[in-house]
Amino acid sequence: MKNLSRLLFTLVLVVSFSNVNAQNEDHPWAIGFGINAVDFFPVGESAPQGEYFDEFFNAKDHWNILPSLSNISVSKYMGENFSLQASGSMNKIEKYGQFGNAVPNVRVADLNYYALDANVRYHFAELIKSKKIDPTVGVGGGYTWVEEGPYNNNFASGNNNNGAGTLNGSLGLTYWFSENIGLSVESRYKHAFEEYLDSHFQHTAGFTVRFGGTDTDGDGIFDKNDACPEVPGLEAFNGCPDTDGDGIEDSKDSCPNEAGLAEFNGCPDTDGDGVVDGSDDCPTVKGLKSLNGCPDADGDGVADAKDKCPSVAGPAANMGCPWPDTDGDGVLDKDDDCPKVVGTVANKGCPEVVVQPTQKVIDQLNSYARTILFDSGKSNFKKQTEEVLANITAILKEYPDSNFTIEGHTDSVGAKSSNQLLSERRANAVRDHLVANGISKARLTAYGFGEDYPVDSNATRKGRVNNRRTEIKLKK
Incomplete structure (x- = not known):
């Protein structure tokens, strides 16, 4: 139990001095906990060990399983699909292999097992474009202690627990139920550097919790990806707000408090005449751009509000009213040299006396x-x-x-x-x-x-x- 206490103390230090967050770019840290199984048999050594991967899934005869919390890990996402993992585990060894098929397993007397490991893993979730399934492959090392027994003696040390360094290789898979919680399984081959510690497989299963990432404004977008980290915003605008909800972020919206149109930089055009309300002299009545949004019913170029004859076309010089032709000779009074006498157009409204045109x-x-x-x-x-x-x-x-x-x-x-x-x-x-x-x-x-x-x-x-x-x- 002394070594178990050291193990747990080491893990507490790792967690305490780590800003524990999640296991990808948004959540760079993760913590996992579960159970582990140790198998000394299929490692390619002499009996009571067997050939590589021989009876690899024979959990009944060869796996040593401690049915309680026995494995804890902390991992840090390093970028480019790589993460660094530190883990600690403990177990009880009762099965140590087998001699031939007659004896399905070799029993030992509940040997204590402790391990501290570090592992660099590569994640395939991004490559397979999955947010649920995350396969991993890893390599690393560690230190494992196994209490002395009939098959792992170290007579020189005199220590009850034989410890040795290991070179580890692993395959794992995590299924994420949600953004933060997943079920993880992993098989790790641990090659021992000392003869008194046999190489072995360690299998783990448990839950992984991803957490962390700073979201100052609480809009669900982490600060590192949030262009406006102090103000709640929308994912579509990289965390920046759209106060009026018109689909144009406030920084690009000329009228951020009034819903408007993209073609007018977010400003409204209530009457739909193509003139924004702020520049429209008649914002509730559809009009013409040339008249600042005001209507011209008779089409004479004079806005109705300034037209003395809004239903009859007339020149702006006469306030929108047509010029009079007092004598009815077709020459307007303003052009008629004889406005009260019927004349001819050719003679500027005066009577024509020439028989042939000049x-x-x-x-x-x-x-x-x-x-x-x-x-x-x-x-x-x-x-x-x-x-x-x-x-x-x-x-x-x-x-x-x-x-x-x-x-x-x-x-x-x-x-x-x-x-x-x-x-x-x-x-x-x-x-x-x-x-x-x-x-x-x-x-x-x-x-x-x-x-x-x-x-x-x-x-x-x-x-x-x-x-x-x-x-x-x-x-x-």
Whole structure:
């Protein structure tokens, strides 16, 4: 019992001076306890020992089992799947092998057995990607004492307990029931360096408890892996918090106390108009980015809150209301030199007295004509062209006896044949629109000239824009 006391005292010191935690990167320490069995038979020596692994699992005839707590171990995870293990055990030896098959076991008189061992183990759990099953292989050494008996005499020492160093090799397996508790079994071959101590196998079984790892903020993430160790957080964010629960950690969240969207750095957009609430002048009403999130019902570019005519489109210069045309001549009062007298567009709202259009009128027509806009590659008018066509129609109505040619031109982009057809279709589209709005078809002739008559260089964007045009000429 004196040696047992030394054994337990040594283990207490190991545990006391170790920051006992778990057996992997999160839990670098573990402690195990259980029972052990000692088998002197299958070790490849002379009788009463047998051949290597002979009757290795014959527990009934050869295993010495102490049915109480008889093995304690402490292990430290060192990294890279390696751990260092220290263990102590005790037993009673009653079976020491056998002589032939006639005597299944050789009995001795309850010899005391004590052992202290150290072992370096390699863990395979990570390699097999298992969190439950952890196979190990180990190598190490130790010191074992066995009370003198008929087969282990050391006459020179005169000591009742024969002790000798051993070289150990082990195979083990742990099944983890939970994060911290597992069932462990291990078989260890112990090769003795002295003849008076026979080599033998020692088998252990018991529970292993993993514990430790510092988690200051109590969020279940150990400090060494916790980017925010002082504040409870989420595993998805390496231990950092997401206060508003919007899936964006607080350090990257521009609005950490309000749930928001990733596209707005965690800030909310209540009305879903693409303008975050903090920058939205109308945060509860869906609006336009160009108006800081406020709506524009009539689409005139003036926010409803500032629009004097919110249901009728009008210019910002007139507070969102349309300009008046007092005399109804199609020329707005702001552009009408004779706002109270019906006039013509060509004469800026004043009555026209010239029978034939002057060059000034023709220039005005072409000024409008050059602003006729079509959909790309098509002969469909853009919406803003309707007012231009209306102005051209008004001018032509002022000269009912005059005939006109409508010419379509393109830039040089694309096939020449395609440009020719496109210019013809666009010229015809202008003519058809004018006819549909009251101009006699007999007065109008449409031509398409494609890319043949540029007025500017097609080598520049500005030049190509100038070349894409419609011209109206007086037919003489």
